Amino acid sequence: MPEPPLPDAVIARLQFRCEEPDLAACGHLLGPELGRGGMGVVYRAHDPELGRDVALKVVPVADADRPDALERLRREARTLARLEHPGIVPVHTVGVLPDGRIFYTMRLVQGERLDRFAAAGPDRPLPEMLRLFVRVCETVAFAHAAGVVHRDLKPANLMVGAFGDVLVLDWGLAHSAGDGISPRRQGGTRGFMAPEQESGDAGEIEPRTDVFALGAVLRFLAGCGGRPTPNALRSIIARATATVPASRYAAVSDLAADVLRFLDGERVTAHRESIWERLTRLIRRHRVLLGLVLAYLVMRAVLFFFLPG
Amino acid sequence: MALMTAVPPTDSNLRGGFPETRPSALQGVQGEDEAVRTRAVETIVSVYWKPVYEYIRLRWRAGHEDAEDLTQGFFARAIEKDFFRGFEAGRARFRTYLRVCLDRFIANARQAQAREKRGGGALVLSLEADDGREALGVDAAPDEAFDREWVRSLFTLAIGGLRAEYDASGKSLQFALFAAYDLEAGDAGGADGGLTYADLGRVHGISATTVTNYLAAARRDFRRIVLAKLREITATEEEFRAEAILLFRSSPPPDA
Numbered sequence: 001m002p003e004p005p006l007p008d009a010v011i012a013r014l015q016f017r018c019e020e021p022d023l024a025a026c027g028h029l030l031g032p033e034l035g036r037g038g039m040g041v042v043y044r045a046h047d048p049e050l051g052r053d054v055a056l057k058v059v060p061v062a063d064a065d066r067p068d069a070l071e072r073l074r075r076e077a078r079t080l081a082r083l084e085h086p087g088i089v090p091v092h093t094v095g096v097l098p099d100g101r102i103f104y105t106m107r108l109v110q111g112e113r114l115d116r117f118a119a120a121g122p123d124r125p126l127p128e129m130l131r132l133f134v135r136v137c138e139t140v141a142f143a144h145a146a147g148v149v150h151r152d153l154k155p156a157n158l159m160v161g162a163f164g165d166v167l168v169l170d171w172g173l174a175h176s177a178g179d180g181i182s183p184r185r186q187g188g189t190r191g192f193m194a195p196e197q198e199s200g201d202a203g204e205i206e207p208r209t210d211v212f213a214l215g216a217v218l219r220f221l222a223g224c225g226g227r228p229t230p231n232a233l234r235s236i237i238a239r240a241t242a243t244v245p246a247s248r249y250a251a252v253s254d255l256a257a258d259v260l261r262f263l264d265g266e267r268v269t270a271h272r273e274s275i276w277e278r279l280t281r282l283i284r285r286h287r288v289l290l291g292l293v294l295a296y297l298v299m300r301a302v303l304f305f306f307l308p309g
Numbered sequence: 310m311a312l313m314t315a316v317p318p319t320d321s322n323l324r325g326g327f328p329e330t331r332p333s334a335l336q337g338v339q340g341e342d343e344a345v346r347t348r349a350v351e352t353i354v355s356v357y358w359k360p361v362y363e364y365i366r367l368r369w370r371a372g373h374e375d376a377e378d379l380t381q382g383f384f385a386r387a388i389e390k391d392f393f394r395g396f397e398a399g400r401a402r403f404r405t406y407l408r409v410c411l412d413r414f415i416a417n418a419r420q421a422q423a424r425e426k427r428g429g430g431a432l433v434l435s436l437e438a439d440d441g442r443e444a445l446g447v448d449a450a451p452d453e454a455f456d457r458e459w460v461r462s463l464f465t466l467a468i469g470g471l472r473a474e475y476d477a478s479g480k481s482l483q484f485a486l487f488a489a490y491d492l493e494a495g496d497a498g499g500a501d502g503g504l505t506y507a508d509l510g511r512v513h514g515i516s517a518t519t520v521t522n523y524l525a526a527a528r529r530d531f532r533r534i535v536l537a538k539l540r541e542i543t544a545t546e547e548e549f550r551a552e553a554i555l556l557f558r559s560s561p562p563p564d565a
Contacts, residue, residue, distance in 0.1 A: 005359075006461050006468070010492055014464055017491060018532045019557040022525055036554075062553030065533060098525035099532070 019061045022098050028056065028105070036060070039172040040073060044108060047092075054092060058103040070102045076172045077104035079148055087139030087168055109167055115155035115220075122225030129221040130259055135166040137214060137256035143168075144207045144252060147177035151205065153213035154192040155220055175205055192216040195243050208245040211255055215240025215248070218259070232262050232281075235271035335403055335544040338393040353393060354384050355466065356542050360458035361411060368451035369415050383414050398544030402552070408455060460556060467535040468492065474530065482513060486520055487527035 023030050023045065031044030034055065045056040057076075063069035077094045084090065094104040112120070118129070136158055140150060151173040159167040173188060188197050194212035197205065219237045222229040229237070236258050242248045249255040249270075258268045265285030267273060273281070283290060337349030362380040365371050371379060387393060387410075396406050475484040486509055493504075506520040513520075536553060543549040 006465055006492075008457070011457075011460055011464055013491060014531070015460070015557050017528055018535070024521065060554070061532060061557050062536065062550050064529075065536065098522070099529040 021056065021058045021101065021103060025098060026093070026095050037170065039069065045105065053108045054105040055108045056103055056105045058097065059101045064099060064101050072172060073102045073104070076174065079171050079174050079176055080106065083143055083146055083148060085139055085142045087135065087166060089167055089169065109159060109161065111159040111161040111167065113156050114158040114160055117160045118155065118221065118224045126222065126227065127263055129224065130263055132160060132166050133218055133221055134256050134259055136168060136217070137252050139166070139168045140210055140214065141252040141256065144210070149175045149205060149207060150210050151175055151197060152188055153210055153217060154189050155217060194245070196245060206245070207251060208248045211240050211248045211252055214252060214255060231277065232268045232271040236262065236268055239270040333544055334541045335393070335396060335398065350388055350393065352541055356459070356462045357407060358384070359462050360455045363458045364408065364411065364451050364455040365415060367454045379415060379418060382418065383411055386414065396544070398548065402548055403542065403544060404459065463535055463538055463556065466538055467531055470534040471527065471531050483523045483527050486513065486523050487531070490524060491528070
């Protein structure tokens, strides 16, 4: 006798059970899915022991049988654990689900992805956006000092917190110096990926790879709201995103320093100024002092011409 | 390629002998080995028979018998004309390609029927499609039905594979637990009917922890078999990953 077809309710249950992480062993309670990327699915989870919510990242079910995908998530957790910085989400625990998938829990961060943050406020002043960018640079520079190259920096992987704090997320593609694993064949995001990363040239992956991506992020932030990009900032972007790594800033801190110089109205190293540009920059930079001198001169002129004797 | 008869998958051949994991059937149909091609076509037909049938019923408002005949005709014609070989991986998903060609086939069949009624000329059916990217421009409901049946087909095949694998390795109890908890719907029992791991343990004389472990293993094996089957009917890694995400993405069921 033919068996009846699988009911829709059973299919829905099987779909859910196959993807849903079984957290019984680690004592957490599973919450809703928060996001999904190529390398992991992130859920909200509750730790009843400590009474707090956490974010839980797990290998997607499609990759459950791929040792490289499992190892990548484990490596990501280890990388994050090494990087204690206010701009990097701290990891709490790493574990293996009963179905063999690797997961880790981390602090649940509240905030908005930088691309959405920028889209929601296209009129935000450029200096505000640039100060956020400098904070991202500080975090990435810290990682570089620890020998870690992120390799997937883009607005979608940067989160702006409620108090202006900026977090660098998704370290799944990060390459740690000395971990013995070739970064070849691993992805990135077109538009933010350095040419050497796109071509899969493992030997060329170094901090300058992140400098390129940060240059692309800077281009994104500078162009938000359709405002024109000042020449000096355009030169900073051009140097950061140079095709040849040796032509880029040698370090992220150098890029950040140039952006700070731009913010302070100083001459940036990436830009050769014309006399007119230099003049307008100096006027803008010293406008308060110039205003005071001008006011003094006007006052002296008034006194000289209009007061008797 | 020799003409084969498109046979609708019966429950016995769906749930009984699940084929071992093989490389993509879509690559198999494009190869030169006759045996590999035959097996690849059988795989495609077994997965897509019911989705195609349901789609014809809804999209083309065909009755049961008419839909069965058209499904049979579509696969027979596809095999006869080596139509699966025309699929170009990377240009579209195979599911999309197949649906576009199916629409073309049915439209031609309907046109031919109308000509026959008017006493027109010879019946010419074509499976040729521009390519798999052509927009379907149809209601969402038939598409959803097609996708739903596609998932149902894959899951049915995987359950059959799991049962065969567990029977062969002496794990009938594990399959019985999986069937009772995950495959029974509503009032008949299962999670919807309020069944707990402890209840199952009492019935089978094992602890709730053992039930937990057995169910976790069965779900893991079920998933492995589903993914192996999915790999067979996708042409590229990208297509496989995209389809796997769709296959398992669902909102929580009421009992979750």
